Amino acid sequence: MEAKRRLGEFLKNRRSRLRPADVGLVTYADHRRVPGLRREELAQLAGVSAPYYSRLEQGQSANASPEVLDAIAQALRLDDTERRHLHELAAGARGRPTRRQPAPERVTPAVRQLLATLGDVPAVVLGRRSDVLAWNAAGHALFAGHLEPDAPEQPGRRPNLARLVFLDPHTRELYADWPAKARAVVATLRMASGRHGDDPRLAELVGELSVRSPEFAALWADQRVKAGGDAVYAMHHPLVGTMTVTHQALLTEQDLHVVVATTEPGSPSHAAMTLLTHTAATTRHRLPAHD
Secondary structure, eight states, rough: OHHHHHHHHHHHHHHHHHOOOTTTTTGGGGGGSSOOOHHHHHHHTTTTTTHHHHHHHTOOOOOOOHHHHHHHHTTTTTHHHHHHHHHHHHHHHHHHOOOOOOOOOOOOOHHHHHHHHHSSEEEEEEEEEEOOEEEEEHHHHHHHTTTOOTGOOOOOOOBHHHHHHHHHHHHHHHBBBHHHHHHHHHHHHHHHHHHHTOOOHHHHHHHHHHHOOOOHHHHHHTOOOSSSSEEEEEEEETTTEEEEEEEHHHHHHEEEEEEEEETTSSHHHHHHHHHHHHHHHHHHHHHHOOO
């Protein structure tokens, strides 16, 4: 039932955003009581019956075929990421085989080799719940220098990017346009919830953040989705000042995201990043060894 509800909420949210003028419908404003398209209008655009679409949106049906879902996606003007999210929600609503407990997420030797090879290029490995599973020295210095370097290696203390963005003052101050970063984090988490709707820890994370952060709760209700990609942020680092940094998310075969941060060669941001990574490397070499 929960999966059907999530599917219905997504459909209703996207329908409310689509105005009649967007699809060439002539309407009379005085007679409309809904902000977007009516259910019957959307059903007509998708080529399905109005009662059938209503049951789908109300969480009373989960038998939509891939062809019907594609027709609805086209009627709703969904992009590729939103279309994929719709199909994943529908798959969950149909009752995919569930696991008692999702398999633990692990960083493979190949991914650790990639982190080492990147060297002074900041990189962080994120799991499906936005847990930080690993980072190289530069990634630690850029994103979370106020945390212990070995924090990702300890499951009980492992940082979580969503918690950091919404609940950690240091991370909030790190982004000049914090709302843009917050939207991206929530959109990525929303995409993961469609793909891993049977993950209780993911549901717990969403519930926790919804209670502790009104900003998260508002963004979560917006139903936006995002699958990796790249984004450019102005970052105010406490050690080296402001940098313009491109974040690129690479997806591994294990469904982990390797987020790589780069700057334009020869730019002031590149010089600041070089200084930061050099400082991080020097500091690590001066730290006493741990058993």
